[in-house]
Amino acid sequence: MxxxxxxxxxxxxxxxxxxxxxxxxxxxxxxxxxxxxxxxxxxxxxxxxxxxxxxxxxWRRQGNQLVIDxxxxxxxxxxxxxxxxxxxxxxxxxxxxxxxxxxxxxxxxxxxxxxxxxxxxxxxxxxxxxxxxxxxxxxxxxxxxxxxxxxxxxxxxxxxxxxxxxxxxxxxxxxxxxxxxxxxxxxxxxxxxxxxxxxxxxxxxxxLPVPAELRLLIGWSGSPASTPVLVDEIAVSRAHKQQRYSEFLSVSRQCLQKLTQGFKEGQIDLIKEQLAVNRQLLQNLSAFSGVVIETPKLAQLCQLACNFGAAAKSSGAGGGDCGIALLQANTQIQTQIQAAWQKNGIQPLAFNVYNLPQE
The missing domain is CATH 3.30.230.10 (Ribosomal Protein S5; domain 2)
Known part of the structure; x- marks a missing residue:
């Protein structure tokens, strides 16, 4: 086997x-x-x-047809x-x-x-x-x-x-x-x-190289979301609001270029700054598309992490699932963030980054 x-x-x-x-x-x-x-x-x-x-x-309705997703x-x-x-x-x-x-x-x-x-x-x-x-x-x-x-x-x-x-x-x-x-x-x-x-x-x-002092925390909102459905909904908005969507793409590219620079140069402050920028971009996308990306529970997750000096945002398509926080290594602050999450019904996930074994 x-x-x-x-x-x-x-x-x-x-x-x-x-x-x-x-x-x-x-x-x-x-x-x-x-x-x-x-x-x-x-x-x-x-x-x-x-x-x-x-x-x-x-499944969904397409006229009178039942269509399996x-x-x-x-x-x-x-x-x-x-x-x-x-x-x-x-x-x-x-x-x-x-x-x-x-x-x-x-x-x-x-x-x-x-x-x-x-x-x-x-x-x-x-x-x-x-x-x-x-x-x-x-x-x-x-x-x-x-x-x-x-x-x-x-x-x-x-x-x-x-x-x-x-x-x-x-x-x-x-x-x-x-x-x-x-x-x-x-x-x-x-x-x-x-x-x-x-x-x-x-x-x-x-x-990407990763600064040795960068820490990733993951919190689960407890609410699953369907990525394909959310991407479909954004695609509908893209067709109707092409100018706003084009601006979103352009600024996202700039943000990711700076974020990548932060990783390559080991600048944790730049990484945190651009993560916050990316969160704002997704909030703007949500506002003009009408698609809920950052749910109230994910917003709470982010705010609690930010209260302790971390940068935080939803992860992936949003609408539920997980949020992340990035911060400079500090065991006390990490514990405080996770405790605050848990107190507010957000489940900290004790997962680590997985690297392929070296051959």
Missing amino acids: LTVKAPGKLYIAGEYAVVEPGYPAILVALDQFVTVSIAQAQNYGTINSKQYEEVPVF KRDNPFEYILAAIKYTEAYAVQKGATLTLFNLTINSQLDSEDGRKYGLGSSAAVTVATVKALTQFYHLNLTLEEIFKLAAISHFTVQNNGSFGDIAASVYGGWILYQSPDRQWLTQMLKHESLQQVIELPWPQLKIES
Whole structure:
């Protein structure tokens, strides 16, 4: 039996803008994992997961039609990862066989609610990694990223693949999404192997150095949110308010450039300053789009952290899930922030940054 794991992630800054090709975001991989085990099978194969046995099915109305939204169903990502990894394996000359796949996730709370750590991306990456090892494909990190991104794209076509990148590369990363229109056309006209071997326009994945004294605190609002649905809602607003949205993108890029400079030069004050700027940008986006990004509970999380001198904001699409705080290392202040969160119904999450093992 082969066993692999892929970490969850959190967005630090650059949310929503990163969905547009070439606009940067910063993410971090966390030491909470989706683990996939794969073993040769006889007669028939299986896919098993104790976490996903009772996943709710989301649906909406389209006229009088009931339309299932598959984008929050982890099995859709697992099946897509199997489909594309096996297609790639065949193009590489592998012989397909039966297998048993067992998935175990740490990315949800004990009662099954999502923390918002990118579980769909992590399960996609872990499935791709397991199958590439099972079929002895010997892929680079970039090839694993591209195969997982394509798999994920076929289920959720409005994402940036940033969570895929964090899950593949680990640590703190600077990320820019590729041109998804180009990717759509390439997948129609080129072989899967060719698409993976080509350079992807606008894609950028770069590991970031982190100041030794920088500390990341994570708090969970207790309220799960659906990233695909929130991104859809912002997309509607983008179409109606193009000028405001263009301004948001431009200022987000400037903010992320300064934030990246803070990481590369070890300037914690600059990092905190620009994190606060990014929070304000997301509040402005929320105001003109009408989409709730920073919920009252996330606003409280941020205010409590700021009271102790940290910089804080919502993480990811918002609407619930997690908030983050960044501060200079100080055990007493860290404890005070976490105690204040807990007192106000915000659950501190004792997760750490996950870096890939050095080979």
